[in-house]
Amino acid sequence: MDAMTPAAAESFRWNIVTKEVHGHPQLRQRLRRAIARLERHLQTFPPDTVHLQIRLDGEAQPNRITAALTLRLPSNILHAEKAHADAARAVEEAVSVLVRQLEALKERLRREPAWKRKARRERVAFAAEPLPAGAGPETAGEVARSLFEMHRAGLARYARRLLGRAAPSLPAERVEAEVASLVGEAADKLPALMADKPARMSERAWHYRLVREALQARLRRIGAAPAAPSAPPASPAEADQARQALVAALDQALAGLSAAEREIFDLHFHEGFAPEEVAMVVGKPPAEVRRTIGMLAERLRDALRHEEATAAAAAGTGA
Structure with a gap:
């Protein structure tokens, strides 16, 4: 639906949804000039992860047009x-x-820690024309759902780790079915709960919390109690052997963590x-989470120092 030609692949996408306003x-040209002010601030984001929706509503107020930009x-x-x-002036003020x-x-x-500056590249701009009618998300719920889909792989990985610790005896095929569910x-709950998201919480973190709450609700329904911490199952997405080895080493170094500490480590x-x-x-005080992260970081440093010493000793003996 959002397919683009190769020439438009490095453009930011945008669309217009109107109600009692003639686009x-x-x-459209005036709107395109207005939204160009955003481009300088968007250069660090991959173009295919950015989408701007402009909704113009001429019914909400007499003789005024409401511009809602998402x-x-x-x-x-x-x-x-x-x-x-004036519709364009409303958009300029919203911009x-x-x-x-x-x-x-x-x-x-x-x-x-996840923020990385992108390598210098050719400047990216909004496409010269908006997406055709019906080709982009047209409601706030559709915009939110499109962002959720961008995070689906990470959410599945997170759910897989939580489920692996809560129900370690589940067969692998059952785990994957439960994760998808x-x-x-x-x-499915996202549109109805959009207004419940804390103002300072990013949508990505909100999505993770929704998955966490879904798992907790399911465990309550089936009466399952969280199991003792164990090494989480390897994700199908983590097929790279080097990454698997690293994850296994970290799991071994962090053996004995509580389920809550392991979840903080994961996140x-x-x-x-x-x-x-x-x-x-996770619904814990920030100070407590920072203390836990500090403890985890120290464990990781100790494990790395131990591995380096072991490797050096092995090299010295010609092993």
């Missing part, structure tokens, strides 16, 4: 809404709000969440 070519990014959805007698939100978001991201359940070190967002996902 004539001259208006910007989907890799881990967040930003929203701004302004009203004006100013999005620019401020983007600046604040990027400042937060720079402090997170849990992630699907979270996706911070595997999934790349900052301590504050880990706290939001």
Whole structure:
């Protein structure tokens, strides 16, 4: 549905949804000029992870047009809404709000371990024309669902690890069926729960919490109690042998962790969440999560020092 030609592959996508507003070519050109202000702030994001939806509503207020802009990014959805007698002016004012939100978001991201500056590349701009009618998400729920789908692989990995610790005796095929069911359940609940997301929580962290809550609800229904911590099953997505060996070494080094500590480890070190967002996902005080992450980091450093010493001793004996 969102297929693009190769020439448009390195453009940011956008679409327009109108209600009692005529989206004539001259208006589209003015809107395209207005949203160009966002481009400078979007250069660090992969083009295919960015989508801007412009909704123009001429019914909400007499003699005024409401412009609602929804910007989907890799881990967040930003929203701004302004009203004006002129549609393009309403969009320009909403763009100013999005620019401020983007600046604040990027400042937060720079402090997170998962944030990486992209290599310098050719400047990316919004496509010259919006997507055809019906070719992009047309409601806030559809925008949110499209972002959820971008995170599906990570959510499945997270659910697989949680389930592996809670029900270690489940056969592998049953685990995969349960994982698909849990992630699907979270996706189905997403539109109804959008208003419940804490304001400071990213959509990505919110998706992880929904999957976590779905698993907890399922365990309560079937009366299962969390099992003692054990090494989680390898993910089918982790087929690379070097990565598997690294994960196995980390699991061995962190043996004996409680289920809560193991989950904090997964979210911070595997999934790349900052301590504050880990706290939001698991529902624990940020200070407690930071202390746990500090303890885990020290264990990892000790394990690495031990491995380095072992390797050096083996090399010295010619092993």
